[in-house]
Amino acid sequence: MNETPLIHAGVKRCSKWQFSLWMAGVTAVLLWGVYAMFLCWFKGLNQTNMNDAYGFALWIWADLAVIALGGGAFFSGFLTYIVGKDELKNIINYAVIIGFICYSSALLILAIDIGQPLRGWFIFWHANVHSMLTEVAFCLSCYFAVLTIEFIPLILENPKLERKPFLHHLSHNMHGIMAIFAATGVFLSFFHQGSLGGVAGVLFGRPFAYREHIFIWPFTFFLFTWSAAACGPCFTILVTKITEKITRKKLVKDNVIHLLAKISGWMLLTYIIAKTADTLYWAMVTAPNAGFTLMDFYASPTYNIGLLFAEIVLCGFIPGLILITKRGRENAFLLNTAIVLAVIGVSLNRWVMVLQVMAVPVFSFNDWYTYLPSWQEVATTVLPVAYGLIVISLAHRYLPVFPQEKELNPVK
């Protein structure tokens, strides 16, 4: 009897030994993170360098950043299934996998970050509907379920699984109703991305974070959703490019990448205009009402005005302008620079909205607060990266992630 291969016919993959060696290396890093994670769970958060002034630190940044970067899944899903951009079907699988990794990582980080992990379910059971974190927890969990549902049909397309008629039909039928899940994902993402923006924006006791309302309170609600929709797809493109580099294969046609980059560019440019307006209102109205000037918030060597410039101009306007121009998108160097800058920009925004909020002294008699993460915090933040590499490696090897791969790389 012929054994069905695990790898699809017509595609080339590295040898078992090469793959095992790579996986062993990544697993070693993963285990380092798992060890640190258990230290935090069993010994408590005294394993970190957080303190009473820095209650939110590296983990919360990582959480916000991966959720923003994972935004490529919901926005690409929206464009593919709701708007009807058919070309994007060639990258949507990868966007879903990246989203799945990002969101499962976010949930894991949250589980490590809380002081009483066994009470984590209280957020659902004793929910405070006024808290932004409650909305985040509900929408995040629901959207993770949606991403899992979106990922399942792809897993079922593995040659070995697909051979079973039930699984084959299940996968086929799930694909058929994917637009419903994509729409659900968009709805849920709009709220939790926004609520994550609200987490900092509603802190009226923290003048650096506090933003006033436009239609909804606070405006960071919109800005976070907008920036995730703008920069999430850039992260999808970036990971695709890295995968192409490592596998030494073209996996997605340029027109697909350029279309996603163009939409991202317009989203990024409009976002950064809105962000600029928000920053101006905050600097000229909100902060002075609380007795602060803009430069009070940037009076530290670490947190200086260069950060604001980097976030808005260098990692906002510049990549936005590159991506909206045909020439910018079609020039590989400019395209790569733009997507890297966009990814850095959104990560920087999340960093500022978490760590700088904690660092800025609210009392005139307090100094700036400083914080350097412990190795346990670093290891548990690297853990999702290693986990992500493992999932991507397995998915690429055993699943038909890129529909154009066979056409672009015919096996002789």
Next chain:
Amino acid sequence: MKEQNSHTNAKRYGMVIDLDKCTGCGACMVACYSENNVPFKTDETNKLDSINWIRVYKLTNNKPYPDTEICYLPMPCMQCDGIGKHGHSPCVSVCPAVATDYDYDTGIVSQIYTRCFGCRYCMAACPYHARKFNWWDPKWPADTEKYLSPNVSPRMRGVVEKCSFCFHRYQLAREKAYLEKRQKLEEQEYQTACTQACPVGAITFGDLNNKDHAVYKLKNDPRAFRLLERLQTNPKVYYLTSKNWVRRAGDNYLAHEEPGNITKVKEHH
């Protein structure tokens, strides 16, 4: 920024601390540790992970000798009424599990240790750093565990705690009044440990809504101000000072602004 007097039956317990009297002796802190079973570390050098429900800050006018002036500022939880005084204090509105709540009968912001799961969002929200996280399990040296107060539950690792205005004392006073078939509490029946421990009588505690309580008059003293008042947190802890630099240190002002001359900021969002 004096608030309007309320004539409702609900109490609004608050505190007035006279900074002109405070000597910085720390008796309030010691009394609080003892009264509320506040855990401490063997080495308390790093104040950023120390637990204290009231902390005495040392302020200076930053002038060279002989113009140097020092002011000691005890800072408990401000028991904020929040924007619009609706009880949406910075911490209460953000807690995802209702582990901290605003009591509309007393105006006291509670902390439910068995409900808290340690997300620390309330700490991020509090501009006064009044909230402390239990980074470690409490360790009581030698036999001191036997001398813990039976009226206050000790906290476990991984939860947030803060000043409760000695709420257990309020509960005991209420129980006593109930047994004596009384509704009303006398001013002296419910006093916080720090108030009673202060050797110079710098701390006054009572119902800010009750004209018969000392705090009612003191909060309208021309020397009275509240910390970070411009953030609209509406604290129920007032301070008295005759020094302008101390008052200025208690909030943030632009270069051209003077304490007391700020127009009232909006109360609703």
